[in-house]
Amino acid sequence: MSAAQAQAPAATQPAATQPEGAAAPPGAGSTGGEHIPFVHGPRRRRPLASKRQKVVAGAIVLAALSLLVFKGLTDAMNYYLTANQAVAQRAFLANKDFRIQGTVLDDVRQAGTALDFTIASHGVEVHVVSTGSPSALFKPGIPVVLAGHWQGDIFSSYQIMVQHGSNYVEAPAHHATAAGRPGAANPAGARRGS
Amino acid sequence: MSPPRTPAEVSPPRIPATVLPARSTPLTRGLGLSALVTLGLTTWWGLWVSPPDVTQGQFVRMLYVHPAVATMCYAAFALCALGSLGWLWPRLRSPRWDRLAVAGAEVGAVFCLATLVTGSIWGRATWGVWWTWDARLTLTAILFALSLGYLALRRAIDNPHSRSMVSSMVAMLMVLTVVVDHYATQWWVTLHQNTTLFKPSPTIHGWQLVTMGMSFVAFGLLTAWLMVHRYRLEGLEERYDNEGLNAALAARRSEVAPAGSGGLRPAPGPQPVAPAPSRQGALSGPGAREVATR
Numbered sequence: 001m002s003a004a005q006a007q008a009p010a011a012t013q014p015a016a017t018q019p020e021g022a023a024a025p026p027g028a029g030s031t032g033g034e035h036i037p038f039v040h041g042p043r044r045r046r047p048l049a050s051k052r053q054k055v056v057a058g059a060i061v062l063a064a065l066s067l068l069v070f071k072g073l074t075d076a077m078n079y080y081l082t083a084n085q086a087v088a089q090r091a092f093l094a095n096k097d098f099r100i101q102g103t104v105l106d107d108v109r110q111a112g113t114a115l116d117f118t119i120a121s122h123g124v125e126v127h128v129v130s131t132g133s134p135s136a137l138f139k140p141g142i143p144v145v146l147a148g149h150w151q152g153d154i155f156s157s158y159q160i161m162v163q164h165g166s167n168y169v170e171a172p173a174h175h176a177t178a179a180g181r182p183g184a185a186n187p188a189g190a191r192r193g194s
Numbered sequence: 195m196s197p198p199r200t201p202a203e204v205s206p207p208r209i210p211a212t213v214l215p216a217r218s219t220p221l222t223r224g225l226g227l228s229a230l231v232t233l234g235l236t237t238w239w240g241l242w243v244s245p246p247d248v249t250q251g252q253f254v255r256m257l258y259v260h261p262a263v264a265t266m267c268y269a270a271f272a273l274c275a276l277g278s279l280g281w282l283w284p285r286l287r288s289p290r291w292d293r294l295a296v297a298g299a300e301v302g303a304v305f306c307l308a309t310l311v312t313g314s315i316w317g318r319a320t321w322g323v324w325w326t327w328d329a330r331l332t333l334t335a336i337l338f339a340l341s342l343g344y345l346a347l348r349r350a351i352d353n354p355h356s357r358s359m360v361s362s363m364v365a366m367l368m369v370l371t372v373v374v375d376h377y378a379t380q381w382w383v384t385l386h387q388n389t390t391l392f393k394p395s396p397t398i399h400g401w402q403l404v405t406m407g408m409s410f411v412a413f414g415l416l417t418a419w420l421m422v423h424r425y426r427l428e429g430l431e432e433r434y435d436n437e438g439l440n441a442a443l444a445a446r447r448s449e450v451a452p453a454g455s456g457g458l459r460p461a462p463g464p465q466p467v468a469p470a471p472s473r474q475g476a477l478s479g480p481g482a483r484e485v486a487t488r
Contacts, residue, residue: 065339068336068339071332073332077329132322137250138322142249160322161326164249165397166397167397168247170245171248
């Protein structure tokens with residue numbers, strides 16, 4: 001180090017006349033090599049390999065999204081008809097598949113492999129025969145949404161979905177074990193296959 | 195043959211060494227720790243302290259995960275939209291807003307997936323189906339697809355300005371979806387329940403209310419912690435990119451002008467390339483002026 005410093009004044013005499021040192025404005029080149037912590041490999045963000053690949057990827061994403069939106073919106077806006085609406089539109093619905101909503105009445109019984117029960121909404125009752133297997137919450141008094149179609153006066157269903165509201169009530173302590181197993185609290189025979 | 199360019203001509207703007215903290219700070223550590231503690235409390239109260247529900251029995255315990263996760267998904271996408279708006283606003287435009295946007299989108303995408311998964315599990319238990327195409331579920335699926343599209347766009351566009359511009363517009367679409375998704379259970383008939391907590395008189399009480407509230411605090415802190423670190427990481431990645439450019443320039447410079455540098459003053463950090471043997475002396479070459487201008 002000291003040797004280099006000792007040589008420096010003599011060695012820089014001719015260098016001072018070089019255009020490189022003279023041309024640079026003061027303070028312009030303050031980045032320099034001193035503040036570089038490391039040298040690393042390729043950059044983090046690389047563009048996709050080609051423009052064609054980008055277009056294909058974009059088209060696939062767009063197609064998937066359009067399918068999702070189309071399928072979703074047509075289904076979702078009219079997710080179900082209440083039992084009274086379904087009865088009113090029976091002629092129009094004919095034997096098309098749709099979803100019906102109502103509260104399960106007390107007459108739930110097993111009929112072979114199917115469940116036979118009645119739902120009601122706004123005072124209108126609909127007799128249902130369903131091959132779907134409901135969740136453990138299924139019991140008389142609970143609202144359900146059923147997928148299926150009219151078969152005469154009977155709603156023939158292949159899927160039972162139990163609806164639950166936005167109200168939550170803590171189970172009393174002494175009922176905790178019974179309420180802890182929702183199926184156990186249901187009347188016998190309410191669940192298919194139980 | 196053109197003469198070698200001087201450092202003054204090729205130097206990129208200097209990146210300050212302390213743009214962002216490279217590691218966690220006491221504040222972020224505190225945030226992470228409080229998220230951990232409140233998540234622990236939520237787990238304890240949710241699984242052992244709070245009683246079962248009259249209708250849902252033990253399945254009610256999903257209430258202490260799913261709504262909070264879904265709300266944080268919305269909040270993260272809202273922050274993404276805020277960052278995008280800040281970037282789109284000409285007077286405010288700065289990389290900081292873009293960092294906020296990308297942090298929000300990424301954290302939001304993670305929470306959106308978590309919302310779909312926890313909702314699906316809860317749905318199978320209570321409704322009896324893993325999935326159905328009602329308005330709430332459909333819009334959440336669309337939101338998740340949009341967030342993946344947003345993140346893919348950011349990877350596909352290399353120009354930082356175009357990247358921020360295009361992704362900001364997708365962010366606006368995402369936050370619009372969030373708003374419609376939020377109101378979906380009120381605007382249309384859905385299998386999904388309506389809101390329980392965020393209304394004038396919540397229809398939940400006692401330990402169930404306390405535990406649900408704690409779950410919002412816990413997942414809120416977790417979201418904040420993830421956002422802070424993702425924001426910081428984005429800043430560090432920008433710095434990494436810029437310093438990579440600096441290093442490449444320095445390497446190129448030493449190729450075209452092989453002269454000794456730093457002979458008078460030891461450099462604080464490691465040198466990217468070994469200095470070439472001095473031909474003219476320690477005060478000439480690229481390093482000389484830097485020393486002279488300090």
